[in-house]
Amino acid sequence: GAGVSQTPSNKVTEKGKYVELRCDPISGHTALYWYRQSLGQGPEFLIYFQGTGAADDSGLPNDRFFAVRPEGSVSTLKIQRTERGDSAVYLCASSLTGLDGDTQYFGPGTRLTVL
Amino acid sequence: QKEVEQNSGPLSVPEGAIASLNCTYSDRGSQSFFWYRQYSGKSPELIMSIYSNGDKEDGRFTAQLNKASQYVSLLIRDSQPSDSATYLCAVNGESGTYKYIFGTGTRLKVLA
Numbered sequence: 001g002a003g004v005s006q007t008p009s010n011k012v013t014e015k016g017k018y019v020e021l022r023c024d025p026i027s028g029h030t031a032l033y034w035y036r037q038s039l040g041q042g043p044e045f046l047i048y049f050q051g052t053g054a055a056d057d058s059g060l061p062n063d064r065f066f067a068v069r070p071e072g073s074v075s076t077l078k079i080q081r082t083e084r085g086d087s088a089v090y091l092c093a094s095s096l097t098g099l100d101g102d103t104q105y106f107g108p109g110t111r112l113t114v115l
Numbered sequence: 116q117k118e119v120e121q122n123s124g125p126l127s128v129p130e131g132a133i134a135s136l137n138c139t140y141s142d143r144g145s146q147s148f149f150w151y152r153q154y155s156g157k158s159p160e161l162i163m164s165i166y167s168n169g170d171k172e173d174g175r176f177t178a179q180l181n182k183a184s185q186y187v188s189l190l191i192r193d194s195q196p197s198d199s200a201t202y203l204c205a206v207n208g209e210s211g212t213y214k215y216i217f218g219t220g221t222r223l224k225v226l227a
Contacts, residue, residue: 031213040123042203042217043159056214091158098213101147101166106158 002026004107006092012113013082021077021110023092029105031098032075034067035091037109043091049075050098082114117142119206121218129226134191136221138204141185148180149205150189152198153220159203163189194225 005024013019025032030051035043045059049069057067064082069075079086089111093104118141128134136150147166151159163178165171165187171178177190187206191198201220207213 033213033215035215035217040219042119042205042219043215044217045214048213059214095213100207100213101164102213103149103161103164104215105161106151108158 004092004094004105006090006107006110008110009108010111010113012115014115015082015084017082017114019079019082019112021079021090021112023075023077023094023107025073025075025092025094026105029094029096030072031095031102031104032069033093033095033104034075034077035093035106037089037091039088043106046077046090048098055098079112082112084114087112087114117206117216119204119216119218121202121204121221123219124222125224126221127224127226128194130194130196132194132225134194134198134223134225136189136191136202136204136223138187138189138206138218139185140187140204140206140216142206142216143182143185145182145185145206147207148178148187149207149215150176150178150187151203151205153201153203155200162202191223194223196225196227199223199225 032049034046048056089109095102165178204218205215
């Protein structure tokens with residue numbers, strides 16, 4: 001079946017602009033996660049959704065970052081007033097239940113470059 | 116601060132040899148452990164998961180877990196050039212938590 005998909009695959013924007021990154025999880029997966037991966041680092045947790053609600057947004061670096069999942073499927077990560085330090089690969093993952101030990105499956109990522 | 120530590124490498128092994136990748140974690144309550152493979156420019160791909168002390172084998176891969184020492188490893192037997200990638204160790208927290216904490220990854224190079 002189809003895996004996790006993310007669009008766009010690449011996004012180049014200018015400092016101060018607003019961007020939206022989209023994630024379409026595996027069908028039937030109730031849990032959705034956003035991670036950020038900088039060069040040479042492992043993915044860093046940003047936010048976790050269980051259904052439509054953000055169960056844990058403790059990884060969001062500041063209030064410029066916001067994510068939604070209005071119908072419990074597709075999620076959008078929104079970044080306002082982008083900064084050069086926001087440049088990274090943004091990875092989305094989904095899992096069936098979100099419970100302990102549940103395997104997370106990753107999408108191909110969106111590479112964000114802020115000039 | 117919960118941490119997952121890996122040697123960044125590169126770890127170079129000849130084709131056909133055993134590659135041994137190691138990971139230590141700080142949260143003694145961690146219950147679930149995962150190894151992901153990540154090719155350059157690609158997303159992480161699950162290789163193995165392990166939840167109990169001991170060894171778990173899947174084809175050429177063996178994951179080893181020692182909770183007392185807070186140590187998890189991945190062995191790759193008969194290494195192939197196609198195994199060359201970065202291997203990420205991920206740990207989730209105490210029972211009921213979903214967040215993965217990733218190490219920085221170990222870059223493996225299998226020399227033909």
